[in-house]
Amino acid sequence: MNEFALIDLIKAECALQRADVRIGNGDDAAAVAIPDGHELLVCTDTLVAGRHFPMDTRPEDIGWKSLAVNLSDLAAMGATPAFALLALCLPSADSDWVRAFARGFADLARLHDVALIGGDTSRGPLTITVTALGFAPHGRALKRSGARPGDTIVVCGDIGLAAAGLHHLTTMPERSRDGLDDSKSSMQRWLDALNRPTPQIEQGLLLRHYATSAIDISDGLAADLGHVLRQSGVGADIQLPSIPGFEALSQSFGADLAIRWVLCGGDDYVLLATLSPDRFDEARAAFQRSGVMLTPIGNVTAAPGLRVHDIRGSALALDKAGWDHFA
Amino acid sequence: MNEFALIDLIKAECALQRADVRIGNGDDAAAVAIPDGHELLVCTDTLVAGRHFPMDTRPEDIGWKSLAVNLSDLAAMGATPAFALLALCLPSADSDWVRAFARGFADLARLHDVALIGGDTSRGPLTITVTALGFAPHGRALKRSGARPGDTIVVCGDIGLAAAGLHHLTTMPERSRDGLDDSKSSMQRWLDALNRPTPQIEQGLLLRHYATSAIDISDGLAADLGHVLRQSGVGADIQLPSIPGFEALSQSFGADLAIRWVLCGGDDYVLLATLSPDRFDEARAAFQRSGVMLTPIGNVTAAPGLRVHDIRGSALALDKAGWDHFA
Numbered sequence: 001m002n003e004f005a006l007i008d009l010i011k012a013e014c015a016l017q018r019a020d021v022r023i024g025n026g027d028d029a030a031a032v033a034i035p036d037g038h039e040l041l042v043c044t045d046t047l048v049a050g051r052h053f054p055m056d057t058r059p060e061d062i063g064w065k066s067l068a069v070n071l072s073d074l075a076a077m078g079a080t081p082a083f084a085l086l087a088l089c090l091p092s093a094d095s096d097w098v099r100a101f102a103r104g105f106a107d108l109a110r111l112h113d114v115a116l117i118g119g120d121t122s123r124g125p126l127t128i129t130v131t132a133l134g135f136a137p138h139g140r141a142l143k144r145s146g147a148r149p150g151d152t153i154v155v156c157g158d159i160g161l162a163a164a165g166l167h168h169l170t171t172m173p174e175r176s177r178d179g180l181d182d183s184k185s186s187m188q189r190w191l192d193a194l195n196r197p198t199p200q201i202e203q204g205l206l207l208r209h210y211a212t213s214a215i216d217i218s219d220g221l222a223a224d225l226g227h228v229l230r231q232s233g234v235g236a237d238i239q240l241p242s243i244p245g246f247e248a249l250s251q252s253f254g255a256d257l258a259i260r261w262v263l264c265g266g267d268d269y270v271l272l273a274t275l276s277p278d279r280f281d282e283a284r285a286a287f288q289r290s291g292v293m294l295t296p297i298g299n300v301t302a303a304p305g306l307r308v309h310d311i312r313g314s315a316l317a318l319d320k321a322g323w324d325h326f327a
Numbered sequence: 328m329n330e331f332a333l334i335d336l337i338k339a340e341c342a343l344q345r346a347d348v349r350i351g352n353g354d355d356a357a358a359v360a361i362p363d364g365h366e367l368l369v370c371t372d373t374l375v376a377g378r379h380f381p382m383d384t385r386p387e388d389i390g391w392k393s394l395a396v397n398l399s400d401l402a403a404m405g406a407t408p409a410f411a412l413l414a415l416c417l418p419s420a421d422s423d424w425v426r427a428f429a430r431g432f433a434d435l436a437r438l439h440d441v442a443l444i445g446g447d448t449s450r451g452p453l454t455i456t457v458t459a460l461g462f463a464p465h466g467r468a469l470k471r472s473g474a475r476p477g478d479t480i481v482v483c484g485d486i487g488l489a490a491a492g493l494h495h496l497t498t499m500p501e502r503s504r505d506g507l508d509d510s511k512s513s514m515q516r517w518l519d520a521l522n523r524p525t526p527q528i529e530q531g532l533l534l535r536h537y538a539t540s541a542i543d544i545s546d547g548l549a550a551d552l553g554h555v556l557r558q559s560g561v562g563a564d565i566q567l568p569s570i571p572g573f574e575a576l577s578q579s580f581g582a583d584l585a586i587r588w589v590l591c592g593g594d595d596y597v598l599l600a601t602l603s604p605d606r607f608d609e610a611r612a613a614f615q616r617s618g619v620m621l622t623p624i625g626n627v628t629a630a631p632g633l634r635v636h637d638i639r640g641s642a643l644a645l646d647k648a649g650w651d652h653f654a
Contacts, residue, residue: 022366023468026558028403028543029370029459031468034361039349042444043356044412044458048451076355085371087414087456117369120456124375129414129447129456131371132356141350141358216355231353 001093003121009095010086013102014109014116018082021115030117032083038135041079045069049126053195054169059097061195062128063104069218070132071112071199072269076216078142078208079134081112081201086119087129112201142207142214142273147232151212151274151300154283156203157293158193158245159221160258163265165194167257186252197269203292204271210283211273220264225272226306232274235305238298240316259316263308274300328420330448336422337413340429341436341443345409348442357444359410365462368406372396376453380522381496386424388522389455390431396545397459398439398526399596403543405469405535406461408439408528413446414456439528469534469541469600474559478539478601478627481610483530484620485520485572486548487585490592492521494584513579524596530619531598537610538600547591552599553633559601562632565625567643586643590635601627 001009011025023031034040047066049055067084074081086105090098109116114132168190200216207214213232217224221243229236240246240259249258275283280296287294308316328336338352350358361367374393376382384392394411401408413432417425436443441459495517527543534541540559544551548570556563567573567586576585602610607623614621635643 022466023404023470027471028400028541029368029406029461029468031366031368031404031463033366033465036363039358039360040367040460041356041358042410042412042458042460044414044445044456045447046414046416046449046451046456048416048449051449051451073355077350077358079356083369085369085458087371087373089373089375089454118371120372122373122375122378122454124373124378124454125452127416127449127451127454129371129373131369131412131458133367133369134356136358138360139349141356143350144354214355 001095006093006095006098006121009098010102010119013099014106016110016113016115018113018115020082021117024115024117032117035135037138039138039141041074041077041134041136041141042131043070043073044129044131045073046127046129057195059100060104063101064108064196066128066130067105067108067114067132068197068199068269070130071108071201072197072216072218074132074134075200075204076142076214076271077136078140078204078214079136080205081114081132081134083117083133084109084114085131086116088119089122089124089127091124091126136208140208142204142211144213144215144228145231146213147228147234147274147300148212149234149300149302150277152277152280152296153225153236153238153272153274153298153300154294154296155244155270155272156200157270159217159243159268159270160245160249160261160265161190161193162197162267163261164249164253165190194267197267199269200271202290206286206290207271207273210275210279212275214271214273217268217270217272218266220266221272222263222306228272228274229304229306235301235303236298237301237307237309239309241311242295242297244293244295328422333420333422333425333448336425337429337446338443340426341433343437343440343442345440345442347409348444351442351444352446359444362462364465366465366468368401368404368461368463368468369458370397370400371456371458372400373454373456384522386427387431390428391435391523393455393457394432394435394441394459395524395526395596397457398435398441398528399524399543399545401459401461402527402531403469403541403598404463405467405531405541406463407532408441408459408461410444410460411436411441412458413443415446416449416451416454418451418453463535467535469531469538471540471542471555472558473539474555474561474601474627475539476561476627476629477604479604479607479623480552480563480565480599480601480625480627481621481623482571482597482599483527484597486544486570486595486597487572487576487588487592488517488520489524489594490588491576491580492517521594524594526596527598529617533613533617534598534600537602537606539602541598541600544595544597544599545593547593548599549590549633555599555601556631556633562628562630563625564628564634564636566636568638569622569624571620571622
């Protein structure tokens with residue numbers, strides 16, 4: 001199977017019509033229209049086999065996740081996704097693998113009306129680079145840099161689940177990975193968090209009306225909140241027991257692992273935002289009407305640095321080394 | 328050196344201001360404005376070490392080429408480039424390598440006022456995926472699908488030089504790769520064609536006024552002209568001796584290698600286009616005024632297929648296998 005046959009296979013799985021795609025997949029570049037009064041939002045992220053996902057991850061899940069991590073970045077900007085490009089580096093031209101990969105990618109793309117408008121296939125070590133494009137009204141995209149002292153810090157979902165899922169995969173016996181029964185539903189939930197993260201597009205669009213800053217938690221809550229704090233020139237206090245997911249993980253795995261996973265686990269793809277406390281009740285009501293979570297976990301301070309308080313209110317000593325990475 | 332330090336280093340080398348970049352590098356996604364009355368053109372291409380360039384290629388050249396192959400795709404659409412994203416997969420966090428790579432990338436980016444607005448760095452086998460974005464007036468982008476019987480087929484530069492450069496690298500003694508003296512200036516030209524291809528942006532903008540179809544020659548003249556013919560539902564006759572570069576390569580390397588390189592060598596990044604013969608003189612005059620090449624090499628036919636005629640006018644039997652690839 002040659003490059004062009006692989007591309008045809010991917011195009012067939014990912015077929016989706018949008019009126020604003022003027023020239024789609026199959027020319028030197030794609031041409032798309034951007035709605036009047038809107039800016040283009042664009043980001044790119046690479047997944048490397050064995051680094052960003054275990055080598056034996058199902059191709060459907062790799063396809064889903066490669067798009068999800070990029071849509072999550074658009075969500076953090078308050079953007080509406082529209083288009084994607086896929087650069088796929090494959091060790092062999094395995095049509096079954098590619099079809100399953102494309103199906104996972106397409107399942108998520110269809111949920112958000114995202115058209116695959118271009119890409120590239122190469123032979124090489126398995127890596128997937130997706131570029132995602134979307135829109136936001138001029139000047140309305142959410143930035144990392146707008147947090148102000150006094151703002152409430154919120155997250156839009158459970159944190160640490162993907163890290164628990166990865167722990168589960170690397171520590172449980174091979175045979176029990178499949179056919180998890182009902183009593184193992186939380187295991188399945190952790191694995192889903194790892195393999196099928198849900199980009200919080202709707203939450204990002206809601207946050208655009210309320211938030212002073214936003215980011216998606218991909219490197220870990222501490223690292224990503226750290227970006228917001230540095231880029232906003234502020235600090236923060238957060239309450240560990242307020243972080244959704246922390247209590248359940250503590251009960252299942254003990255506090256040490258739970259602390260590490262909620263603060264430094266990463267791969268959450270949950271939005272973190274700051275907003276004025278005056279707007280919090282209104283924002284929470286809007287989130288409740290949409291049936292999505294908005295949980296306060298702390299406050300922005302003028303004093304720089306991030307202070308994490310445990311259940312007794314005392315500050316944890318954070319292992320700075322855990323925040324930096326090259327992954 | 329961690330991911331964030333590497334990113335800072337790349338950003339410093341590639342610093343370039345554009346007023347239409349509303350949110351640049353350093354947030355979850357970039358935000359850019361698209362000019363009124365224009366479409367966005369976007370493409371992505373990956374270079375894999377050892378496949379798309381020799382492992383010992385200088386990092387400056389890899390940086391240049393990774394952007395060049397993408398700007399060449401925009402050129403083939405008649406687009407004005409504006410922005411790029413860089414997804415860089417590196418085996419190690421080698422700051423000297425990254426600085427040199429970024430310098431090569433930035434050298435070309437500055438020539439075309441292209442702002443680096445985002446990206447990603449990962450640890451993994453050396454692969455570089457660039458996404459390039461540009462503009463064209465609504466409905467004016469050049470497509471592969473517009474060629475009509477009777478059209479003249481033109482190319483905008485010499486073909487086969489990069490293949491000669493690669494041959495030179497793989498067959499010449501190691502010691503003579505450096506310090507090529509003046510008598511070896513054509514060798515240097517072949518190596519430059521391989522390592523520092525020049526995206527034909529100006530030629531693409533000129534072709535927008537004349538061409539019925541266009542493509543950039545990246546996979547080889549026969550394969551890329553083949554895309555135009557299939558997507559336009561037509562065929563073609565081309566004259567081998569008319570292809571710029573063929574005579575010189577024949578003299579240096581013999582006809583067999585020269586034929587293979589001009590038809591199937593690839594890595595040329597020269598534009599190929601079709602235009603009505605009525606418009607040819609006007610187009611050639613416009614190209615001459617701009618000091619760039621426009622050379623007729625054949626004609627579009629209603630009969631499907633590609634027929635390549637040699638110096639005596641007889642058709643060559645083309646090795647179909649040489650056209651397909653997965654690279």
